[in-house]
Amino acid sequence: MKAVGVAAVLSLSAPALAGWEPTKPVEIVVAAGAGGASDQMARMMQAAIQKNNLMKQPIVVSLKGGASGAEALMYMKSSEGDPNKVLIAYSLIYMLPLSAKIPFNWRELTPVSVIALDQFVLWDNSAGPKTVKEFVAAAKAASAPFKMGGTGSKREDHVLTVFLEQKTGAKFSYLPYKSGGEAATQLVGNHTESNVNNPSENLEVWRAGQVRPLCVFDKERISYTSKVTETQSWADIPTCKEEGVDVQYLMLRAMFLPGKVTAEQQAFYVELFHKVTQTAEYKDYMEKQALKPIFLTGKDMVQFLEEDDAVNKALMTEAGFVAK
């Protein structure tokens, strides 16, 4: 189904390509800090586009992580009609307007494509409990606050923590850090007991044997079977459901243009990012960071976004994070 959709869009866009291409350097707008997952992905795409000559104009990464990423959203909103800015978006496009009442709606932007889905994993220190069951028992037995680190407040990590509490009956003290990298080192240094980082954020400390993955918040295991550490691959991590904790969450990684750009301009970027997903850099990155490859565009993408928005809104409401 999806493949058909992609092919249809591509065949439509092919003649339009001759009509428009960027005349100025293109900016990839990152709604997060330096070194975070969005930044890494933007740099990967920058390198993929430049090394494979996918575009004549240079491409630059511009970090707009101020106000937990709200800066990037407002920047895109105010750039209406400017086809030289692409946002690399994630779940904050649904959550930030709800929790902080930012006057932003993703429907005002022009969707280009969904390029990946990111996983979440429950991690603890390698000196900590070895299974989900032991972990939950330890959390319940703890007399001092049992600390869960994460990125930002009232966002995906925080939501996951709330649902983990609901399903297990354990109580966590959620510590909001500025980035996933910080959450990772704080776990290694034993300042928190656990975190729910994306695979990419904990990859290096996992390889160094400093943290342990307990379970992945998805309905199926991660598909990559090549060894990451000496003994384990991503596919060896059980799902949380297998371990008796039925919490699932996947996060989109999607590209948007500002509102009011022309159909030719939109088509150019659909084609560009489709080409990016064919490059060795992209494939390599997907596997290394344990992302789910996906390519959605056009109607499929909008439908996906609407459904995803509804899911996130429901989660945020249930967690009590929607500002009144």
Add this chain to the structure above:
Amino acid sequence: MEAFGLLLHGFAVLLTWKTLALMMVGLVLGIFVGVLPGLGGPNGVAILLPLTFTMDPTSAIVMLSCIYWGALFGGAITSILFNIPGEAWSVATTFDGYPMAQQGRAAEALTAAFTSSFIGSLVAVLLITFLAPMISSFALKFGPPEFFAVYLLTFCSFVGLGREAKHKTVISMSLGLLLAGIGMDTVSGNLRMTFGSSELLRGINFLVAVIGLFGISEILLTMEERLALRGHAASISLRVVLSVWKDLPKYWVTLLRSSFIGCWLGITPGGAIAASFMGYNLAKRFSKDPESFGKGRIEGVFAPETAAHASGTAALLPMLALGIPGSGTAAILLGGLMVWGLNPGPLLFVEHKDFVWGLIASMYLGNVVGLVLVLTTVPIFASILRVPFAAVAPMIVVSCAIGAYAIQNAMFDIWLMLGFGVVGYVFKKIGIPLAPFTLALVLGNRAEDAFRLSMIGAGGDLKVFWSNGLVGSITTLAIVLLFWPVIDGLLARVGLTRTPRPRRSN
């Protein structure tokens, strides 16, 4: 000794004509971006990052880190000549550097700044070379309470050791803390004091404030006083360099102390800015003649510059070993590493020896080459002061505006900069010190987050700040420094210090 062998190997990787040429290009580019206030290291490296995509990782990082060194050296130039700090950690350099330039000793101040930068970085590189594995495990000991204790120490040392009247320091600091609260609050996820404005969402950028507070206000003052930049008599010759070097051994305690503070705070992620202030304050504290600081004392340039560069260099260690960037520029370098498929983390030192040791070797070479380069050009830079004020002032204002705009590509920031210019002017007129204000603006948020995270983690128990030896001793030291004038007075009364200081009326 293994480290020494690896380092030699690193030099072997570097010593090719191509790499050396890239190094020179990087340094020259860096000095140019460094001289433009606001453009500085992070932006310079970010702009030039894509240039390096086609190079191999080692050449690329050598070039980028040389841009970084160049920008650091360049930043000192504007601090001293125009009272405009290019980077957060150059602020303390202006305290004595600028008065020296006004007295016609610009060349001397510049030489002192460059030399101490060199010494500071050299000590830090030595540290990285021989103690890297041990130090990265030390950095892991820092959780929220430890971070808060370090910030508290910085704030307290300012109040306790500052030259200005205590109440004025506290007023200035509180105003800075207030402004630091604008924008998104990470801990609660809510917006504060943005009043519905989307421009205020991202908060007040520290560099925009600094450019206005120091640069623009200085222009306003100079205009009012109808004075030309007082640099006409600047004696400019390479002999100045040698005479400054001859005096260098006299200041070995200051240099050593500042290097130590710099290294210590540099490996604490985010501590680099605090280092220069602390280096300056301690030099003043232990000086026989603290009153002469702030009036153009060469030690007042040595102390903060050594500390700043030791910490700036040491900040690369947590980036490489833990993946946490200690400064803005380190963050951009981190992004670069990932493009080349090098993931900073505990295994980088094991899996990419060539790269890591090539980089460390480039720190040695880049520093030496950079020092020679800037020293030979001191006369050129110092002679900028001979240009009439009427010609220089508009150029400074324009370059300030470009710098403020470039940080976030926002027109709003230029208005903000001008606003801070007026604030700075008023503060100088009524004698409120600017440094505590800027310090609070840059560290306020982090201190607040660290405090609140400590409280969440400890269930609201303040005892967490004495929960282990590390955090306990830092917190205690902070409180001692805060009440230092009182303690010092008491000690003098019971006759424990040899020379009781006369109480200053202010």
